[in-house]
Amino acid sequence: MIKHLLRAFALMCIANLAHAAPAFVFTAIPDQDETKLQQRFQKVADYLQEQLEVDVRFVPVKSYASAITAFRNNQVQLAWFGGLSGVKARELVAGSKAVAQGVEDPEFKTYIIAHKSTGLKPADKLEDGLKGKTFTFGSKGSTSGRLMPEFHLRQQFAQAPEETFSRVGFSGNHSRTIALVESGAYQVGAVNYQVWESAVAEGKVDTDAVSVIWQTPAYPDYQWTVRGDLDALFGTGFTEKVSQVLIGMNDPELLASFPRKGFIPAVNEDYEPIRQVAKQVGLLD
Template sequence: MRTVRAARSGGPAYGIPRPARLTAVALLLALAALLTGCGGASPAPAAADAAGPLRIGAIPDQDPEVLQRLYGTLADSLAEDLGIEVEYVPVTDYAAAVSLFRTGDLDLVWFGGLTGVQARLQTPGAVPVAQRDIDEDFHSVFVVNRDTGLTPSDDLAPLAGLRFTYGSETSTSGRLMPAFFLAEQGVDPEGFPGGPGFSGSHDATLSLVASGSYQAGVLNEQVYEARAAAGELDPAVVRYARTPAYADYHWLLGPDAVERLGADLPERLTDYFTGLSADDPEDAEVLELFGAGAFLPTEAANYDQIEQIGRDLGLVN
């Protein structure tokens, strides 16, 4: 297994080293040593691996420490299985993940439904390779502060008069689909008092609602359930409503990686993800960190609804 190196946010930490520039004096000395038999020229340094590492990233939808543990573990597993160097590159926000994928600074990215659509449309040749079993039937949950007095309901109308926060502006589960379902029930998704907030992540949404900075918010159900199971939910947060199902997160592979690492890379990655088994302890750790029972193959058509809603809301050009 090759060493896995974490890069700094914003791009890969390691590039191909530039060849050393020999001075005229060094050249003359080397030539003299060769001619006189007093020494031999030093062997040339090994050429850098032209293919480079597989650089993986993800939208920063949770706390950075959670993401570092998750993708560090995945990078180790991928490197061992594929026999290539794998490098996790953390990013600062959703837009940065899309931008770095487009420029080829990220090769394989864990996107939400909307950011995946945006990245694929901006990067000709990009291909979805896998999604979790839960991403076929994903949900968001609306939460309220208990001081609102609201109790669980399917009626979203009472949220209209509350100070409300989404997650990231381009989050599928923290903004796009909740806005769609609010509008379906006659609630203006931008009409909350003072305008909606944007917390930046699902964990931040929970914190803001718990503190009362916002009276209500929305986040992805998986994060909510994970925090509840870990006993990390503030009792001030009340789960109010659950959205209908939609397709969401998936792995997207860029064309540069295929050119560098082989035409069979998409198939190898799909085989890796779909081959993860809960019966294998190392595989089970990866699946648990992703909150999945398994990974499944996926295709661009699975996100047609996301693309259309994104266009309707002006989030996809």
């Protein structure tokens, strides 16, 4: 009798697990070192789990391309993308949509930074003195670390960066770009202005060795994007609930980790300028 009861209980547990709600998994483009990303987004996972009342997990990725692949393959259902990575990801998953962006994201900027040995000074335009220097972008798929600075460099010098500079590299993330230019490994680099300002505020940059010499005009950048099949996976209205929970994030500690003053609604059309620039530069078919 006891054996039958235990067997029945085990079968019931298995059945319950089979019908349990799936985990809601998200990721983020690795725009900073992995340790900092894990600290940032584990707190966000805890917040989302409490608000959404489902199991929420953060899964780190090694590259911007990996973030897009995970989204395409339904390994993650939500992602904190940059402008370009978001555009690319939404093209791969039917019905996917941008649902929230930082207050600062409609007016994002890239800083061009230079080592003191270059003698380059802050200016209102990209100077001819940049020619022949060594230059590092961030990740190859970064909006602020590659797409927008490359666009403006091409506009100014009417040629590819490889023709403007003596050597062109890709650091992989913004933190590394700052370190490479600060050390003199590269003379000039392109960096996300938020990462730069946070690093300076935290005393992590030797501003006697490296400084900002130019900034791009504003453009739309980071956003939260969800897959188009989210409601089918988690129930009708779940997409809207996720959007509202993200927009309602107001804990100063959570917001400081992005860093953002808050989150506001976003739609796919907000990122049409990024799509157009990516086509012009050849980063999007």
